[in-house]
Amino acid sequence: MAIAHELAAQQREISVSEFFAKNRHLLGFDNKKKALMTTIKEAVDNSLDACEEADILPEISVEVIDMGNERFRVIVEDNGPGIVKKQIPNIFAKLLYGSKFHRMRQSRGQQGIGISASVMYAQLTTGRSAKITSKIGPKDQAHYYELHVNVQKNIPEIVKEDVVEWKKEHGTRIELDIEANYAGGNQSVDEYLKETAIANPSCTIIYTNPKAEQSIFPRVSSELPRKPKEIKPHPYGVELGVLMNMLRFCEERTIQSFLTNEFSKVGSGAAQQILENAAIPPQTKPREMSREMVERLVEGIKKTRIQNPPTDCLSPIGQELVEKGLQKEISAEFYASVTRSPAVYRGNPFQIEVGIAYGGNHPLDQPIRIMRFANRVPLLYQQSACAITRSIIQTSWRGYGLEQSQGAIPSGPCTIMVHMASVWVPFTSESKEAIAHYPEIIKEIKLAVQEAGRRLSIYVNKKKRVAEQQERVNIFENYIPEVADALARISGAGKEKIIAAMRKMLEKNKEYIQAHQEAHRVEAREEEEPAKAGGFDDE
Amino acid sequence: MNKKPKQALEDFGKDLVKEVLANRQPRMVVPIRALSNVTFNKKTETLQLGGRSAERNFFNVAHAKKFLQTLEVAAASKNLLEEGKHASLRDVFYMVKRTIPNTKTNIVDEQAESDDAIQDLELLTDHSREQLNINANKMGSVAGHVVITDKGDEIDWSRMGSGGWSIPSNVEEITFKRVRAKYVIYMEKAAVWERLHEDKFWDKQNCIIMSSQGQTTRGIRRLLQRLSIEHQLPIYVLADFDPWGFYIYSVLKFGSINLAHMAESMTLGTARFLGITADDIENYGLKKHLIAFKDVDMKRLEQLQNYEWFRDNKEWQRQFKLMKSMKAKAEIQALSSRGISFITEKYLPEKIRKGEFLE
Numbered sequence: 001m002a003i004a005h006e007l008a009a010q011q012r013e014i015s016v017s018e019f020f021a022k023n024r025h026l027l028g029f030d031n032k033k034k035a036l037m038t039t040i041k042e043a044v045d046n047s048l049d050a051c052e053e054a055d056i057l058p059e060i061s062v063e064v065i066d067m068g069n070e071r072f073r074v075i076v077e078d079n080g081p082g083i084v085k086k087q088i089p090n091i092f093a094k095l096l097y098g099s100k101f102h103r104m105r106q107s108r109g110q111q112g113i114g115i116s117a118s119v120m121y122a123q124l125t126t127g128r129s130a131k132i133t134s135k136i137g138p139k140d141q142a143h144y145y146e147l148h149v150n151v152q153k154n155i156p157e158i159v160k161e162d163v164v165e166w167k168k169e170h171g172t173r174i175e176l177d178i179e180a181n182y183a184g185g186n187q188s189v190d191e192y193l194k195e196t197a198i199a200n201p202s203c204t205i206i207y208t209n210p211k212a213e214q215s216i217f218p219r220v221s222s223e224l225p226r227k228p229k230e231i232k233p234h235p236y237g238v239e240l241g242v243l244m245n246m247l248r249f250c251e252e253r254t255i256q257s258f259l260t261n262e263f264s265k266v267g268s269g270a271a272q273q274i275l276e277n278a279a280i281p282p283q284t285k286p287r288e289m290s291r292e293m294v295e296r297l298v299e300g301i302k303k304t305r306i307q308n309p310p311t312d313c314l315s316p317i318g319q320e321l322v323e324k325g326l327q328k329e330i331s332a333e334f335y336a337s338v339t340r341s342p343a344v345y346r347g348n349p350f351q352i353e354v355g356i357a358y359g360g361n362h363p364l365d366q367p368i369r370i371m372r373f374a375n376r377v378p379l380l381y382q383q384s385a386c387a388i389t390r391s392i393i394q395t396s397w398r399g400y401g402l403e404q405s406q407g408a409i410p411s412g413p414c415t416i417m418v419h420m421a422s423v424w425v426p427f428t429s430e431s432k433e434a435i436a437h438y439p440e441i442i443k444e445i446k447l448a449v450q451e452a453g454r455r456l457s458i459y460v461n462k463k464k465r466v467a468e469q470q471e472r473v474n475i476f477e478n479y480i481p482e483v484a485d486a487l488a489r490i491s492g493a494g495k496e497k498i499i500a501a502m503r504k505m506l507e508k509n510k511e512y513i514q515a516h517q518e519a520h521r522v523e524a525r526e527e528e529e530p531a532k533a534g535g536f537d538d539e
Numbered sequence: 540m541n542k543k544p545k546q547a548l549e550d551f552g553k554d555l556v557k558e559v560l561a562n563r564q565p566r567m568v569v570p571i572r573a574l575s576n577v578t579f580n581k582k583t584e585t586l587q588l589g590g591r592s593a594e595r596n597f598f599n600v601a602h603a604k605k606f607l608q609t610l611e612v613a614a615a616s617k618n619l620l621e622e623g624k625h626a627s628l629r630d631v632f633y634m635v636k637r638t639i640p641n642t643k644t645n646i647v648d649e650q651a652e653s654d655d656a657i658q659d660l661e662l663l664t665d666h667s668r669e670q671l672n673i674n675a676n677k678m679g680s681v682a683g684h685v686v687i688t689d690k691g692d693e694i695d696w697s698r699m700g701s702g703g704w705s706i707p708s709n710v711e712e713i714t715f716k717r718v719r720a721k722y723v724i725y726m727e728k729a730a731v732w733e734r735l736h737e738d739k740f741w742d743k744q745n746c747i748i749m750s751s752q753g754q755t756t757r758g759i760r761r762l763l764q765r766l767s768i769e770h771q772l773p774i775y776v777l778a779d780f781d782p783w784g785f786y787i788y789s790v791l792k793f794g795s796i797n798l799a800h801m802a803e804s805m806t807l808g809t810a811r812f813l814g815i816t817a818d819d820i821e822n823y824g825l826k827k828h829l830i831a832f833k834d835v836d837m838k839r840l841e842q843l844q845n846y847e848w849f850r851d852n853k854e855w856q857r858q859f860k861l862m863k864s865m866k867a868k869a870e871i872q873a874l875s876s877r878g879i880s881f882i883t884e885k886y887l888p889e890k891i892r893k894g895e896f897l898e
Contacts, residue, residue, distance in 0.1 A: 472600045478642050479603050486610035487559075490552030490617055501559045502597075509564070509598055 016095045017154040020117060021124060027117045028381075028431035032070060035121060036180035037189050037380065038431075039074050040064070042114035043174055044193075045377055047078035048200060049108045050172070052224055054081035058203035062193065064182065066210035071126055072180045077173040082136035085143045092119050092132055092174070093147040093156030106228040106315050106423050108377050118176060120149045125179035129159045134172040142166035182210045186369075187380045193217065195371055195378035198325040199317060199419060220324045225315045225376075231423065232264040234309040235274070235301045237347025244294050247286045255289065255297075256282035265307040277303040311342035311349045316421050317376065322355040330415055333359030333463075336455040340448045345440035350422035352441075354448040356456050359463075362413030368402065370409065371417035372435070374425040379433055386434035388418040391445035400453035401460030416452070418445055476506050544671055545620045547664040548613055555610075566596040567609065569659050570800065577799045579847040585802040586794040586848070604644070608656040609663070611635040611646055616660065619672040625709075627674055628654055662800050669757070674708035679759045680729065681706055682736050683747030684719040696747070703736060706749070708758040710765065718770045723747040724813070724887070725755075725763060726777040727787050731871050731882070738883040744891075747772070755791060757798075760805050763791065767809050774807055775896065777887075780815035781868035782839040785858070788812045793848045811896040814886070815869055817861035818895075823886065828876055829867035836868060854897050 020027060028038035040062055051058035056079060065073040083091060090097045095116045119130040135142035146160040184190060193207050197217035202224050205217040238246075252258040259271035266274070275282050278300025280293055289297070317325065322337035337355040344350070362369075372379040372388045383389050389409070397403075397410035404410035426436040435441065480502045488495035555565045569592055570576065576589040595602045595609070615634040619626055626634065632650040639646060647653045657668050664671070680703035685696040689712065696704050724746060726732055732750030735741070741748045747766065751759050766772050776791060778784030792810040794802040820826060832840075843849060844859045862868070874882045890896070 474642075475600060475603055476598065478639055478644075479597075479607055482639055482646070483565075483597060483607050483610055486607070486614040487552055487556055489614040490548055490610065491556045492549065493553070493556045498556060498559055501562065502565075505559070505562060505564065505598070 015152055015154040017120060017149055017151045020095060021120060021151050024117070024121060024124075026430045027114075028433070029117070029121050032179060032181035033183050034187070034381070035125075035178060036064070036072060036074070036182060037187065037192050039118040039121065039176060039178055039180070040076065040189055041192055041377070042118045043074070043076035044196060044205075045108040046115050047076065047080055047172070048196075048203060048376070050080035051078060051203070052227070055224060055227075056080060057219065057222060057224060058200070059206075060203060061206045061208075062189075063208040064189065064210045066182065067177070070179055070181060071177060072182065072210065073175065073177050075173065075175045077171060079168065079171045082140075082170045082172055083134045084136060085134075088132055088134055088143060088145050089147055089156035089158055092116060092130055092145075093149045095120070095149070095154055106313060106375055106421055108375050115174070116149060118178075119147065120151070122176040122178045123148055126177045128177040131175040132173070133164060133166060135166050135168060135170050138169040140170075142168075190215075192378055192380055194329050195373070195380075195417075196376075198329050198371070198417065199373045199376040199378065201317070201321045201325045201328075217329070220328050221321055225317065228315040228423075229310075229313045231310055231313040231349075232262060234344075234347030234349075235259075235263050235266060235304075235306055236344075237424075238263075238298075238301070240294060240298050243298060244289075244291065247289050247294065250286045252286055254282060255280060255284045255286055258286045264309050270304060270306050274300045274304045274306075276300075308344045309347060309349045311351070313423050314342055314349055314351045314421050316351045316353050317419055319353070322353050322417070322419070326355045326357045326415070326417065330357045331360045332357035332362065332413075332415070334456070334459045336452050336459075338448045338451045340444055343440060343444050345426070345438045348422055348424045348426075350420055350425070350441065350444070352444045352448045353419040353421070354445075354452045355417040355419075356452045357415045358456055358459065359413050362415065364413050365403075365411060367409040367411045368414040368416055371415060373417065373419040374427070374432070374435060375421055376419070377432070379435075381431070382428070382434040385428055387437045387441050388420070388435060388445055390437060391442045392416060392418075392449060394442070395446055395449050395453065397453065400457040401464075402456075414456075416449065418449065420445075473506075473510060480506065544664070544666045545617065547666055548617045548620070548671070551613065551664050552610075564596055564598045565606075566594050567606065567659075567663060568592050568594050570662055572658065572662075572797055572799065574796050577796050579793065580802075583802075583806075584793060584808055584848070585806045586796065586799045587802055588799040604646075605656070605659075608635070608647060608652060609659050612653055612656045613660055613664075616657075616671040616673060625672045625674050627676055627708075628657065629676070631657065631673055658797065667757075667801060667804070669709040669711065675756050675758065676708070678756050679706040679749060679751040680704065680732055680736075681747060681749040681762070683723075683741045684717075684745070685747060686716040687713045688716060689713045697742070701733075701736065703732070703748075706751075706756075706758050706762055708756060710758050710762045715765075715769060718766070718772075719745070720747045720770075720772060721745050722773045722775060722891070723749060723763065723766055724775045724777055725749045725751075725759070725791070725810075726871065727751065727755075727779065727784060728871055731777065734879070735883055735887075738880055740883045740887070743883075744888065755787060757805070760791060760807070763810075764805065764807055767807055774810045775813040775891070776810055777813050777871060778815070779868065779870050780817070780820065780862070782836060782843050782862075784815070785812075785843055785855075786839075789843070789846070789848070811898055813890055813896045815871060815873070816895075816897065817858050817865070819886075819890075820865070820869060823874065823877065825869050825873045825876070828873035829865060829869050832866045832868065837863075837866070858897065 029035045044060055047060050048058055059079045061077045063075040067073055093116055122128055122130060129146040129148050132145045133142055141163045144162040144164045145158060148157040148159055150157050193205055197205055201221040202219050204219045208214045246262060250258050252261055256271050259266050259274060260268055278296040280297060316339050319337045319339040323335045326335050335357050339353045340351060342349050342351045370389060370392060372386055393407060393409060402410040402412035402414060420435060426438060428434045428436050480499055484495050484498035484502060487498055558565045570588050571591050571593050576591040577586050578589050580587045595606050597603055597606045612631060612635055615631050629650060632647060632653040635653055636645060636647050657673055661668055681696055682703040683696045687694050694704060729750050729752050732748055735748045763774055767774050776788045778787050791807050794806045798805060840859060840862060849855045874886055
């Protein structure tokens with residue numbers, strides 16, 4: 001008894017903020033290099049989401065300043081709609097606060113953790129508060145905040161608040177001091193911004209790196225992506241617990257109307273069918289549904305054929321823009337892109353897009369570069385755990401003109417980008433680095449890369465043919481002096497005269513030589529085929 | 540072969556130059572030297588080249604290199620003829636081997652390529668490679684009561700010490716002064732020849748013993764042919780009991796696929812296969828010394844069985860069948876298990892006395 005009391009004294013609620021402070025790797029702050037990338041990524045993702053929602057062509061400036069001693073100041077500024085004064089502290093300094101978690105619509109952010117986690121990381125590593133400036137319109141004032149996260153209570157603490165002059169018509173600026181490492185490579189800030197520019201062809205990014213070098217990723221399209229529509233959840237994707245929660249808070253009078261009003265693609269017919277399969281009277285009050293009944297309801301849903309969810313909630317990059325995006329950031333000889341029709345996994349609509357860039361500046365004999373995107377956000381970590389990588393490995397690339405050993409990423413001078421757009425991208429962890437291996441998703445990715453691969457192979461084969469033809473002509477050009485020399489020695493005729501005659505003939509026959517090689521080859525094979533009978537004849 | 544070799548080469552070159560200058564693509568027509576284009580002439584009992592030939596056009600990627608190789612060996616041969624020198628096949632390989640400027644291609648990479656080109660040249664000029672001053676390596680030895688002259692030197696095959704007279708690759712120039720022998724034994728193994736020589740087998744049995752190391756060279760085949768024709772000596776072949784041993788006999792007797800174009804100057808219609816036969820394995824107790832067949836052995840045996848010149852020969856088919864059922868082969872040296880001189884004292888005299896041979 002006494003021990004239980006003692007223990008009880010130690011037992012208390014753990015705030016989300018406290019939990020994440022101790023488990024920051026779950027949010028992408030595993031190490032100093034990654035922390036820098038994650039901080040910028042969270043800020044840029046929010047900016048892009050905000051701009052698109054407000055129909056503003058995004059213009060984002062990212063600045064990283066080396067403050068020495070492994071400390072960096074990160075400044076991200078956008079021209080988005082801004083944030084109303086009241087909400088600023090919650091959005092930046094309270095975990096799990098946001099607008100995107102509860103709705104079924106495609107967006108970059110999902111949970112409302114990202115940017116506040118960055119603020120918390122800054123606070124933990126440098127003790128500095130986050131400095132936010134935001135303005136919602138030309139006639140409004142710009143509000144300036146310095147914020148802390150109260151880790152125990154998961155509430156914002158306002159260190160300083162002010163009204164400031166800001167020339168910008170509207171937008172948001174965040175400044176964070178964090179402990180970090182700056183390095184190049186495939187998982188760097190630079191790479192993240194480059195890939196973001198590829199997947200978001202309508203945004204302009206101005207980036208100043210810690211060496212004070214500025215690069216600009218200009219927009220190539222002044223059309224914003226189609227605004228994704230919000231949809232209700234599809235019954236196939238809803239799990240028991242979620243369903244119970246929905247029932248508890250719903251205001252419908254009957255289970256029948258609950259089904260038709262809270263889900264997409266459930267009409268009265270489908271609802272009746274579900275309830276029949278679940279053996280639940282249609283007039284049952286949602287709040288009176290027992291756990292056991294909800295379980296029957298889940299089974300009933302599984303047994304009922306329900307139309308696929310609508311797909312206008314998706315906003316793909318678009319075939320043309322995938323190609324344009326690649327063209328502006330990757331120098332190559334050949335580009336191709338594929339946008340598949342939408343498909344569904346577990347009641348969630350999704351859509352796969354693939355782009356290929358081949359040749360040009362790519363290294364020749366290395367594994368290809370795979371660029372993975374989920375809702376236009378580049379995924380830089382955990383490549384091997386991702387469904388995209390799995391699908392590429394499972395595709396046979398030899399037929400498409402790339403080298404590939406069993407169970408490996410193909411190699412060749414090539415970049416392949418794969419984008420998954422979905423209302424709910426199933427990540428393998430909260431740090432959103434790899435897409436989970438749903439069979440429906442893998443199947444769609446494979447179909448898309450295969451289609452792109454077929455186009456690639458047409459180009460690669462044509463290129464090979466042209467190279468071979470040139471080589472053939474070269475063979476003759478190089479052989480002619482040798483043949484002429486030998487002929488001159490045998491016959492006593494003049495060498496130069498023979499060379500001239502043969503060159504003339506080659507010039508005249510170039511077309512013939514190129515056109516007739518196939519026929520020649522068959523003929524040659526026939527000649528060599530009967531080979532020596534025993535292989536050990538006379539001497 | 541009515542033209543001088545040098546003239547033949549020159550004409551061959553001039554014809555090609557004429558084509559080129561007349562704006563026609565230069566081509567060579569070479570008979571195909573492969574089993575598919577070799578026929579067995581039942582009357583003469585020799586292999587003969589069929590009528591199929593391949594055209595080699597310089598302006599064809601697949602032919603260009605071979606075309607150049609043939610011209611290169613022709614030029615090398617012309618050079619030899621002009622300087623009155625002889626070169627070996629290996630020499631010619633090095634004479635033509637070099638990298639074509641601006642490429643990574645060598646005119647020839649292996650001797651097999653230049654050898655092949657030389658055989659083509661023989662067909663194109665209608666002259667044997669010996670006539671084109673290209674010789675093979677010396678590989679054979681001979682001993683017996685024979686006196687010859689070669690380039691003015693008189694040579695007695697019975698007084699050549701332990702090594703015997705080594706047979707040159709070109710034997711056209713030698714003349715036989717005196718030949719005292721009842722027959723010739725030709726064996727595929729130098730080690731066996733050395734045994735016979737040490738035991739003075741040629742002296743005791745009044746015969747000529749001859750060997751090569753491995754394949755029978757053209758010089759040896761020509762020498763055997765001359766002894767057979769000019770002195771009516773029967774030729775006995777002693778070879779291993781395996782498909783390759785049988786084929787050595789086959790080449791001597793009927794000619795080879797590669798040299799089907801020279802059948803008449805090479806084949807030995809009178810050659811007899813003395814051993815080792817399947818019956819010898821039985822009669823001389825060699826069963827313990829059989830070596831199990833490998834897959835290649837069986838494949839080769841099946842090829843032999845189907846050669847036109849063996850197909851209707853009941854005796855040979857019987858041998859093939861016996862070998863096939865044994866699935867094994869044996870070397871000549873297996874006879875040594877019965878005593879080091881068993882071969883000279885018992886095996887050979889007995890076989891020849893009884894006339895136990897295959898034809």
